[in-house]
Amino acid sequence: MTSIQALDAAVVPTASAHVRLRPIDGRGVVIRDGLLADRQRVNREVTLVHGAQELERAGTLDNLRMAAGLMSGERRGMVFSDSDVYKWLEALAWEMGREASPELEALARETIDLVAAAQEPDGYLNSWCQVVDPAWRWSDMKMGHELYCAGHLMQAGVAFARATGDTSLLTLGCRFADLIDESFGRHARVAIDGHPEIEVALVELYRQTGSSRYLKLADTLTSRRGAGMFAGDRFDLSYYQDAEPVRDARSIAGHAVRALYLAAGVTDLYAETGDDALLRSMLLQWDELASTKTYLTGGIGSRHDGEAIGDPYELPPDRAYCETCAAIGSIMWNWRMLLVTGESRFADLLERTLYNGFLAGLSLDGGSFFYTNPLQSRNGKRRHRWHPVACCPPNIMRLLASLHHYLATTSDSGIQVHQYASSTIRAVVPDAGTVELAVETGYPWSGSVIVEVVACADAEWTLSLRVPGWAHGAVLDGQPVAPGYAELTRRWRPGDRVVLELDVSPRLTAPNPRIDAVRGCVAVERGPLVYCFEDGDLPEGASLAEIALQTGTAPVDSGPLAALGGFPGVSVSGVVRDLDRWDGIEYVDVRELPREGTPAPAQLLAVPYFAWSNRGDGGMRVWLPKSE
């Protein structure tokens, strides 16, 4: 096993990859202050340690100990629970790359040694098989999740190699990958895993090791999908991403996390192979997803049944599934599409998903998690400290620990800033040498972004700043700029500053009229953030079922929310409706409509959606009807 000295970044295309933008070494990027910095800090100080305790308490680490022969007992948890350990390890790796920590290092060391001890001589590793039933190996490709777990092991190994230089876990991942290639490679058994994940992992393993064997295996496994191998069971083929060949697919459907993990892998595969049919399919699928199947929060998955993406425009706010892992999968995919195309729409959707559908998955104190993220909850919903299906918590941890990887990229001729946070960004621009930027901003709460060039060589290069799709009337150094990338090509000097002003004042957003479930409703947004209404903030006696918004008056900031991180609240003109005469009447002849009482005007408080259910567990809703 060779490990190429690569960037410390979540996704590192090879030098010959078909990408327009390239990631920046994470060691050069620091998010210093603000919301994202706080989330990274809480992840480090609270969530990662909480994860260690819960993996212990749930028996997930014990399962590996039993596989290693270090203890005996009964295996606990889901068939795929090993992956919880690997994702948590991946989070440790990125976090150690961000800032060394003896405590985290000790946890990582101990756990990697355990994983090494559990691995079988031939490279196989799966505690279910090893502890419960050795004959089970490769027998349940549909729901067994063996390759899925293997993929997460590989991703964790890659993360350690990149972030810390420690290749010991990568070695274990490669040994397993070699066995998988022998077992399922082009000339071996024709099978795939019911849950995509290994595809994206294998491309990264190829990138990290230079071994084209892994890229070929990724291609083989990807190309086998869609043959209907998994027909005839509770779920339809789309659940397993086995309904049609990926190169033919024009629509995205099925289990949301599976669909999005696969899309990330397919996009990576395109990046490394240049296989245009893959990119064509990805672009069509993305268009459909982004314009007809994505929630306002960036959340994806409209159905509890099959944890599935729905039909176009099927976006019920209350029964939204919007698994936190699907938000993460969407961020993974959008980042890869951004690298490949350089188009801002991918960074736009990444931002929407990050600040809403993703961040909502973690409590402000970092100790509890949402699995599903609806946009309406009539009776409230409480985050859980862990979950029998514990895929989301460590997934949140690995994304937060690597969040700084997603701020900026480089091209041959410049640097692109996609996400704004008070940060330092140091990168090598091929045509211009090392560039260091200092970004100062109160984003996402404030829309003023000051970018200062701290260091650069004496050469012309381009600074590109993303103007988000929602940011109309944006101004860069006094000049209006349109959504997309504002590009400034100059011979920059240290000390040069530019100021981007994005209008984050609260606004009302309307849905496409084809979205039946929120017909006649509007939502409140503020910069990249979706806002929501919680029971506890309503006027005395009012209920979430009986308030409406006046769309004639613009919403305004109402000042910091003391009980909610000091985040800005938004005040919206609305009414409390009097629906008493409807009590007991479910449906009625239109000629006999009960007379609605005179609505009482009210100023309604909206709070950031991601912060909901942090002050109790009352009801919540994002979309409210327009008052008539």
Place this chain on the structure above:
Amino acid sequence: MTSIQALDAAVVPTASAHVRLRPIDGRGVVIRDGLLADRQRVNREVTLVHGAQELERAGTLDNLRMAAGLMSGERRGMVFSDSDVYKWLEALAWEMGREASPELEALARETIDLVAAAQEPDGYLNSWCQVVDPAWRWSDMKMGHELYCAGHLMQAGVAFARATGDTSLLTLGCRFADLIDESFGRHARVAIDGHPEIEVALVELYRQTGSSRYLKLADTLTSRRGAGMFAGDRFDLSYYQDAEPVRDARSIAGHAVRALYLAAGVTDLYAETGDDALLRSMLLQWDELASTKTYLTGGIGSRHDGEAIGDPYELPPDRAYCETCAAIGSIMWNWRMLLVTGESRFADLLERTLYNGFLAGLSLDGGSFFYTNPLQSRNGKRRHRWHPVACCPPNIMRLLASLHHYLATTSDSGIQVHQYASSTIRAVVPDAGTVELAVETGYPWSGSVIVEVVACADAEWTLSLRVPGWAHGAVLDGQPVAPGYAELTRRWRPGDRVVLELDVSPRLTAPNPRIDAVRGCVAVERGPLVYCFEDGDLPEGASLAEIALQTGTAPVDSGPLAALGGFPGVSVSGVVRDLDRWDGIEYVDVRELPREGTPAPAQLLAVPYFAWSNRGDGGMRVWLPKSE
């Protein structure tokens, strides 16, 4: 085992029962003509025979043969599939009571003999246990469905005794019931079944045999619910109807079929015991269900997840579960509430459910079935000829075969007609002897109902005719009558006729504004029937996502639908919207709304909801937005 000579009816309260109304012997009721008669005919000629073939094909009968030691092999189907056979047998019984048939009798005889052969010496009978794992007996009370299956066996036995006088199956049911009483009676093991059904069956078994042991057992099993015996699994306690004691429950929740079967049993238990706490709970649960958790079609069950009733006002049309069995459970419960209270609202909801949520479950040709019955389908949905979970088809069969039991009742002083069909109704009115009515009507298509007294003794008695809640402006013999029961107390003579005129002209119906999922929409109804819009009937180039209704103009009849049983179509003024400028835009700032093109006026055709998906499998919707 003693069988009391009882009425041929689905529900037969004892002489001392706490009921206001009593069922009529089914031998005195004939539905002669019209929609319901046709559905009974198709059930007899097509569906029952189809059921026999499918039970054979699916291995459901083979399972019993294996249990009886008549064949060997591997058991097939769900753990509860024996109940499919019992429900089908129950349907045969009612159908044979309606009209003798050598073919049906031979099928019944053969199957009852098979059931007898399969029963163990101690009365136990469950093919899963007997064929797959004898040690499994009573080991999985949560999901094993042993008492559920036993309940259906008892109901089938009761049906044969009442409809045909054949008590052989009843004897088998009693033997099993005796074993269950020994195993789970008041002083035996404290357990219940995760799926209610035995409760309602045991009360009927008590009624049929006079053995109070069964009533006590029903009370014991019912009263044990709500102790949280089934805590800690994929489903919450409400799924198993184990979240709170039935006497305390004020709200109806959980798995819809389980909730409704239990409610039917609890209502029967009240009827036979007079335990007021049971009735109080039933009335409160019904109020909540009927005013906040019932679909326009009468369908119940808002969630695929857990097949559950949702929160109040959570009624998504597209993701509605509305299992056909839940419609049947609701009809069972409403009929019992009607007997107990004599109030028309229960007959109203029964009618709504019967003509819409229930009838939609069967294709017009009688050969295929819906399991779920949504009120909107974007891509269409096809009925299945059978289903791995085959609870619905035989449930449909037993209700259709006994439909004539639900038309009318008697009280001491009169006869009440609840559902209208061209029919003969002969009943004994205690104060007035035998009364025979002839009902002539084109109902539900026409609202004219002529009731003629064909025979009666020379005594005063009361004829009560239900005026449905939807029927405003109803007229009885020229006099306006309000919804509820129009009561005519007279010394009737043979040849007397009354004419009830119900206005079935098409109308538009609006939902309670708290029902978020259909905000701003209206639906078309015509008499007791909900109508819907199908893709195939739209103007060229229009789509279901882009049409809207004009509420200022009343919908009108458009004549018989040749391709759809000749049922009357309804023409509604509407528009085809031009939403092209919204393409690609999912959400937008309200200040930048795309301009909607000028809508094109269009006459839109609506067809009866129950008949949808009989001409192909395009999309459908019941609720359409109002055009603005």
